[in-house]
Amino acid sequence: MERVEPIRSEKKIKDLKKYxxxxxxxxxxxxxVLGLNTALRISDILQLTWEDVYDFEEKTFKTHVYIKEQRTxxxxxxxxxxxxxxxxxxHKRKLGHINHQDYIFSSRNGENKAITRHMAIRIIKESCAAVGIKEHVGCHSLRKTFGYHSWKKGVPVPVLMELFNHSTQAITKLYLGISQDDIDDVYRLVEL
Structure with missing residues (x-):
């Protein structure tokens, strides 16, 4: 799997969502939006059904979602x-009628099939290119973007490690995509 980067610019993230x-x-x-805000791997996102996120009896979205991660x-x-x-x-309003077991990100090809990982990559890469995001991006960029911006807002690495279900802080640090600009910001911040 090739290494991808987080999207560091908040303006580019807004543009990406508007596209x-x-x-x-x-x-x-x-x-x-789900990828940017949940830090889930694309394999877990694509397996989500409406029943996972929506309470059909109460006719409202759930506050929390429970899954078993595909990879781990x-x-x-x-x-x-x-x-x-x-x-x-x-998305739900545009669809109109939804069923419990319908995939949230259903393919237009076939009855109740989720889009493929390949299609998700295409959607993300084409959307990023359309708004001028130059970083090397892929599906994991959404997950890494969540981590990067969480870290920039002061979320401690051990909390992010738990959130990502990583086994070591070293893995989490790699995810953060810390750049030379981030290191330079520390030097600007700490003037003793």
Whole structure:
């Protein structure tokens, strides 16, 4: 798997979210917003069904989602924040009727099949290119972007390690995509 970078510019992230909205593609918008706000791997995102995120009895989105990670087999609980719920709601409204077992990111080819990882990569790369994101990006860029911006806002590495379900802090530090600009910012901040 090739190494991808987080999206460091908050303006570019906003542009990235606006791009599918402008095209009226709520599925792709929800995919990008969910990826940016949950730090899930694409394999876990693509397996989500509406039942995972939506309470059909209460007719409302759940506050927390429980999954078993595909790659690690570990249980994971995560919060659906305001932006994620908004993205899912836009997608749900565009679809109209949804069933419990329908994949959230369903393919247009075939009955109740999730889009493929290849399609997700294409969506993300094309969207990033369209808004001028120059970093080497892929599906994991959304996960890394969450980590990078969490770290920049002061979330400690051990908390991010737990959030990512990493076994070591060294792995988490690699995820953060710390650049020379970030190191230079420390020198600017600490003038003794």
């Amino acid at each position: 599918p909205l402008g095209a009226g593609n709520m599925r792709n918008y929800a995919l990008i 087999g570990k249980d994971k609980k995560f919060l659906l924040n305001k932006n994620t719920i908004e993205g899912l709601l836009k």
